[in-house]
Each structure stands twice: as C-alpha cells, then as structure tokens.
Amino acid sequence: MGAAVSGLGEGANGSGMGPSLGDIPESCVACVFMYLTPPQICNLARLNRAFRGAASSDSVWESKLPPNFQDLLDLLPAERYQNLSKKDIFALLCRPVPFDHGNKEAWLDRVTGRVCMAISARGMAITGIDDRRYWNWIPTEESRFNSVAYLQQIWWFEVDGVVKFPFPADTYTLSFRLHLGRFSKRLGRRVCNFEHTHGWDIKPVRFEFSNSDGQQASCEFFLDDTERDDINGNHKRGCWIDYKVGEFVVSGSEPVTEVRFSMKQIDCTHSKGGLCVDSLFIIPSDLKKLKRRGVLK
Amino acid sequence: MSSSKSNKIVKLESSDNKTFEVEEAVAVQSETLKNMVDDGCANDTIPLPNVNGKILEMVLGWCKKHVDETVTGDELNKYEADFLDLDQADLYGLLMAANFLNVKGLLDRVLQRVADMIKGKKPEEIRRIFNIKNDFTPEEEEEIRLENAWAFD
Numbered sequence: 019m020g021a022a023v024s025g026l027g028e029g030a031n032g033s034g035m036g037p038s039l040g041d042i043p044e045s046c047v048a049c050v051f052m053y054l055t056p057p058q059i060c061n062l063a064r065l066n067r068a069f070r071g072a073a074s075s076d077s078v079w080e081s082k083l084p085p086n087f088q089d090l091l092d093l094l095p096a097e098r099y100q101n102l103s104k105k106d107i108f109a110l111l112c113r114p115v116p117f118d119h120g121n122k123e124a125w126l127d128r129v130t131g132r133v134c135m136a137i138s139a140r141g142m143a144i145t146g147i148d149d150r151r152y153w154n155w156i157p158t159e160e161s162r163f164n165s166v167a168y169l170q171q172i173w174w175f176e177v178d179g180v181v182k183f184p185f186p187a188d189t190y191t192l193s194f195r196l197h198l199g200r201f202s203k204r205l206g207r208r209v210c211n212f213e214h215t216h217g218w219d220i221k222p223v224r225f226e227f228s229n230s231d232g233q234q235a236s237c238e239f240f241l242d243d244t245e246r247d248d249i250n251g252n253h254k255r256g257c258w259i260d261y262k263v264g265e266f267v268v269s270g271s272e273p274v275t276e277v278r279f280s281m282k283q284i285d286c287t288h289s290k291g292g293l294c295v296d297s298l299f300i301i302p303s304d305l306k307k308l309k310r311r312g313v314l315k
Numbered sequence: 316m317s318s319s320k321s322n323k324i325v326k327l328e329s330s331d332n333k334t335f336e337v338e339e340a341v342a343v344q345s346e347t348l349k350n351m352v353d354d355g356c357a358n359d360t361i362p363l364p365n366v367n368g369k370i371l372e373m374v375l376g377w378c379k380k381h382v383d384e385t386v387t388g389d390e391l392n393k394y395e396a397d398f399l400d401l402d403q404a405d406l407y408g409l410l411m412a413a414n415f416l417n418v419k420g421l422l423d424r425v426l427q428r429v430a431d432m433i434k435g436k437k438p439e440e441i442r443r444i445f446n447i448k449n450d451f452t453p454e455e456e457e458e459i460r461l462e463n464a465w466a467f468d
Binding site: 037038039040041042046049050051052053054055056057058059060061062063064065066067070073109112128 | 403404407408410411414422426427429430433434435437438441442445446447448449450451456459460462463465466467
C-alpha cells in the first residue's frame with residue numbers, strides 16, 4: 019500500500035466528514051484503474067496527484083496491453099519504443115502500425131486494448147489487377163490505405179489473400195469492405211456513378227476463409243439487389259458495406275495464426291463490374307458488435 | 316486450507332480499541348491475516364491500526380457470510396449487492412480496509428463500485444461531488460490534459 023495513508027479520522031481535504039476519495043493513496047487508485055478503460059483512466063489523470071501518478075503506473079497499463087504486445091512493437095523500428103513507459107507504449111500502439119510494405123496495419127482498440135487489423139486491396143492477389151481494361155486504382159481519403167481497387171468489368175472476379183500474425187487470444191470477425199459504384203467529389207459533394215455496375219444481381223459472390231488450425235467458413239452474398247425498386251432505392255449501392263465472411267477463434271499468440279481469405283465470382287457466362295474493393299478487416303467480434311450498436315466510436 | 320478443521324479463534328483489535336473474536340476460517344478470508352496465521356503470529360490479539368471498529372465489523376461480517384454453508388448463491392448475491400450500498404466515508408474506509416486486509420472478493424467488489432462511481436464523469440464534477448482538492452496549478456492541469464489527449468482522438 020502507498021506510504022501516504024492518512025489517518026481514518028480527518029480527511030486531508032478538510033471536509034470534516036471523514037476521509038474521502040481524495041485521500042486514496044496512489045497505489046489504491048491504481049487498483050481502481052484496473053476496472054476502468056484507458057480513456058476513462060486518461061480522463062481522471064488530472065483529478066489530483068495521486069490519480070495522475072496512478073494513471074502513469076506501469077502495472078495498470080501492462081494489464082491493458084495484450085500479453086504479446088512486443089510482437090506489435092517488433093513491427094516498428096526499435097528507437098520508436100525504446101525507454102517508453104507502458105502507458106506510452108499503449109498510446110503508440112493505438113495508432114495503426116503498418117507492416118508488409120504498408121499493405122497491412124494492426125492497432126489496439128483504445129477502449130479495450132484488443133488487436134485489430136486491416137489488409138489493403140494492394141496486399142491481396144487480385145486476378146487481372148494489372149490489366150487496366152479490368153482494374154484501376156483510385157486514390158481516395160475514404161480508405162485508410164488511401165486507395166481502392168476499382169473494377170470496371172471482368173468475367174473472372176477473384177480476390178485472394180493471406181495473413182500470418184500472432185493474434186492474441188480472442189474471437190475475430192473477418193469482413194471485406196466493398197462499395198458498389200464509383201464515387202467522386204463534385205463541387206464538394208460526394209457523387210456516385212453506376213455506369214459500370216452490373217452483373218452482381220445474377221449470381222452471388224462467394225466469400226471464404228480458412229485458418230491454419232482448420233477453422234473455416236464460407237458464405238454467399240448478392241452484392242446488388244436482384245429486384246431494383248425505384249421507390250425504395252437500392253441500399254446496396256453507393257455506400258461502403260462490410261461483408262462478414264465469418265469468425266475464428268484464437269486461443270493464443272503461439273502458434274502464429276495464419277488466415278487465408280478470398281472472394282470469388284468466376285462464373286464466366288456473365289461479366290460483372292462497377293465495384294470498389296477497399297480492404298479486409300479482422301476485428302474482435304465483441305468490438306464489432308459494440309461498434310454496430312453505436313456504443314463505441 | 317489446513318488439513319484438520321481448526322476451531323482456533325483469532326482476536327483482532329481495531330484502531331479505536333474494539334476487539335473482535337472470529338473463527339480462524341473466517342479470519343483467513345483475509346490474505347493478510349492468513350499469512351499471519353500461517354507464520355504463527357496470530358496467537359495474541361492482532362492490532363489493526365489502519366481499520367476502525369465500524370469498518371472491521373463490516374469486513375468480518377462479509378467474511379462470516381462467505382464461510383457460512385447455509386447461505387445460498389442467491390442470498391449471497393443479494394447480500395453482496397446490499398453490502399455496497401454505502402455512503403462515501405464508509406466506502407472509502409472499506410476500500411482501505413479491504414486493500415490492507417486483502418479480502419479478495421470484497422476488494423474486487425469495492426474497487427468495481429468506486430470505479431463505477433467515477434467513470435464517465437469529468438474531473439470537475441468528481442471534485443465537486445466528492446469534495447476533492449485540486450492540487451494542480453492550471454498550467455499543470457493543462458499539461459496533463461494534453462499528454463492524455465491521445466485517448467480521445
């Protein structure tokens with residue numbers, strides 16, 4: 019316990035009511051902080067000196083970091099994290115840490131400290147990506163990777179990828195972020211163009227993933243509405259949609275998890291096009307649920 | 316747990332000189348007291364200058380309830396919930412006592428209760444509600460605000 023234990027008679031705040039929250043020693047505040055999230059802790063750091071001290075305590079922040087946080091730090095040059103306190107390490111890892119030539123990034127969710135990942139379309143194997151009759155890269159702020167792959171038209175639509183990463187124990191949801199139609203800014207307003215959008219209502223796209231330990235899932239989605247209703251509007255067009263492929267469970271960061279994922283529509287009797295492929299997300303399933311309910315930002 | 320069921324009594328004295336006698340099984344709910352018992356230091360009255368009589372009685376009540384085999388799970392849950400319905404001074408005293416005596420289940424509950432009371436409130440509000448002195452200068456406080464801004468981006 020901290021050295022500053024005041025007598026239990028009169029509080030240091032002189033309230034006359036007896037000791038109060040302001041008299042709790044730093045070590046005790048640190049215990050309370052184990053029950054709060056990082057943003058809550060940072061909010062309380064300026065309450066008084068005991069709270070500030072506890073808010074910088076390594077033991078508190080070590081409990082918020084994933085057990086294998088060093089694996090994330092290893093993606094950065096050593097000088098970025100040398101001599102940092104555990105709190106500073108947490109702050110550092112809340113910002114995306116790029117790897118694989120910047121085609122992938124990992125970060126800690128700042129509320130829960132859980133590991134999240136995004137993989138750019140540039141980090142995936144896309145059939146025909148080099149043929150400008152089929153695919154083009156569009157620079158955009160709407161992607162965290164600053165560009166998305168735009169499909170004009172193709173018969174063989176296939177996107178494959180793999181990631182090998184020491185995910186800490188958790189249940190993760192895998193999803194592709196796609197956008198039907200091409201978007202741009204005209205006079206400050208966002209405008210969508212569907213001139214190339216076709217074929218997605220004829221057959222569904224097949225989404226799959228499989229894991230190094232045998233977990234797998236697959237599902238099919240029509241990316242476009244099969245009945246286009248002019249009155250109600252087509253909710254699949256003109257916005258970013260996360261297509262959930264499935265979930266997988268990681269029991270620990272060793273052995274390293276390897277996930278293969280793909281989406282395909284290779285029925286060559288019909289062509290398809292007018293689609294933006296941004297990225298794939300691997301996010302703890304609980305987090306995804308909380309974000310969807312609007313609980314977390 | 317000792318191999319034979321001991322009927323030994325442990326004697327405790329609070330900071331305001333009240334004595335309490337409890338069975339060893341009750342006392343060892345406190346890790347601190349358990350260590351003393353194991354080390355053979357619990358033969359005389361154990362002084363607890365950090366804990367007053369009122370709080371010690373509460374803590375011992377908690378410990379007794381948790382070794383009572385006639386208490387059902389539901390009764391225990393209700394007891395625990397009602398237990399923490401305290402005013403600020405008692406909550407603070409209980410926090411310090413549970414921490415010092417290291418009564419795990421109780422400490423978890425009290426810490427959670429304190430955490431629930433302060434989360435989501437601005438420091439200004441907490442200072443007002445709990446009558447806490449701001450021992451920072453405005454400059455210091457601003458500096459702390461800036462160094463913690465990363466959590467709110």
